[in-house]
Amino acid sequence: MITPTYEFHRAVGIPRSAAIEYPYGRPLGQVGDKKGQREVLLQVLSFLEKAKKPGEVMFLPFRWPEDPKKTVWQPPEMSPLIKFYLEEIKQARQKESEKEKNK
Amino acid sequence: MTREEKTVDGFRFLPPGLKAWIRTFIPEEDFNGYIPWTPLSKPLSQTIFSLVTSAGISLKTDPPFDMEREKREAVWGDRSFRAIPKQTTEKEIDVNHLHINTDYIKRDINVILPLGRMAELESEGIIGRLAPNAYSFYGFQWNSADFLNEAIEPISRGMKAEGVEAVLLTPA
Numbered sequence: 001m002i003t004p005t006y007e008f009h010r011a012v013g014i015p016r017s018a019a020i021e022y023p024y025g026r027p028l029g030q031v032g033d034k035k036g037q038r039e040v041l042l043q044v045l046s047f048l049e050k051a052k053k054p055g056e057v058m059f060l061p062f063r064w065p066e067d068p069k070k071t072v073w074q075p076p077e078m079s080p081l082i083k084f085y086l087e088e089i090k091q092a093r094q095k096e097s098e099k100e101k102n103k
Numbered sequence: 104m105t106r107e108e109k110t111v112d113g114f115r116f117l118p119p120g121l122k123a124w125i126r127t128f129i130p131e132e133d134f135n136g137y138i139p140w141t142p143l144s145k146p147l148s149q150t151i152f153s154l155v156t157s158a159g160i161s162l163k164t165d166p167p168f169d170m171e172r173e174k175r176e177a178v179w180g181d182r183s184f185r186a187i188p189k190q191t192t193e194k195e196i197d198v199n200h201l202h203i204n205t206d207y208i209k210r211d212i213n214v215i216l217p218l219g220r221m222a223e224l225e226s227e228g229i230i231g232r233l234a235p236n237a238y239s240f241y242g243f244q245w246n247s248a249d250f251l252n253e254a255i256e257p258i259s260r261g262m263k264a265e266g267v268e269a270v271l272l273t274p275a
Contacts, residue, residue: 001156001269001272001274002271002272002273003274004113004115004116005113005114005125006113006161006215007113007114007129008113008129009132009253010129010130010131010132010133011128011129011134012229013134013136013137013138013139014138014240015112015138015139015140015141018193019111019113020109020111021112021113021115023116023201024116024202024203024275025158025200025204025205025207025208025214025215026207026208026214026215026273027215027273028214028215028217028220028273029214030207030214031207031211031214032210032211034213034219034220035213037217038220038223038224041217041220041224042224042229043222044271045224045229045230048143048147048269049143049146049147053140054139054140055134055138056136059110059111060111061269062112063246064115064116068115068116068190069114069139072204073203073204074204075117075200075201075203075204075205076204076243077201079201079202080173080174080176080177080201080204081177081178081243081245082121083177083200084177085124085180086130088124089120089121089123089124090120092120092123092124092126092127093119093120093123093124096119096122096123096125096126096207097119097254098176
């Protein structure tokens with residue numbers, strides 16, 4: 001699996017995780033970038049050959065060229081799930097901010 | 104679980120609220136349950152591959168994934184799947200997903216379902232073969248065991264019938 005959030009492997013038993021710091025919806029790379037997409041794929045296939053144990057994680061070296069704050073990946077309209085859990089999300093954020101302040 | 108030195112921030116693109124919330128679903132400790140594992144038994148150049156994505160991709164000639172019901176029922180996700188023939192390009196697809204921006208996939212299917220790239224690797228002999236079909240399902244499944252029966256089981260049967268030996272999964 002190629003995944004932007006490899007941390008999920010702690011919650012689910014994933015045989016092999018190729019972790020890539022790319023935005024959701026574009027784990028192979030940018031539109032039209034055949035060379036870049038190929039490079040990602042070749043590294044993932046190489047990992048498939050080299051992985052020896054269940055649950056292995058490989059960290060791919062690629063860096064997304066855009067500032068994450070400017071990278072568009074979210075849907076144009078807030079998803080129904082996020083709307084449904086908005087209060088819970090705000091509380092999680094507040095809790096984490098307080099944790100950061102108390103460090 | 105073996106791990107190389109960490110260099111990837113899995114939350115880099117998430118706004119602070121989503122990051123904090125998603126973290127509540129992820130345990131601090133490593134997974135210690137059963138992990139399905141099949142060793143790769145032959146070189147890549149002899150291996151038959153298929154691709155699977157949770158990006159909600161469908162052919163224009165097939166029914167699209169149902170977004171309207173999810174808009175009415177926030178914790179429901181379409182449990183069906185679609186077969187995507189290996190020669191499919193972005194011209195032949197619809198993409199329906201309420202949790203990501205689908206514009207990029209509509210412009211270039213390879214950003215998440217690299218059929219073109221895998222076809223090139225096949226023609227160069229780097230992989231043995233790309234199976235006749237890739238598969239797409241809808242990744243938003245909020246606690247649905249029915250999804251395994253309705254999508255994953257038939258996808259597995261299809262792959263087995265096509266002799267698939269390795270699968271690349273690209274979640275949306």
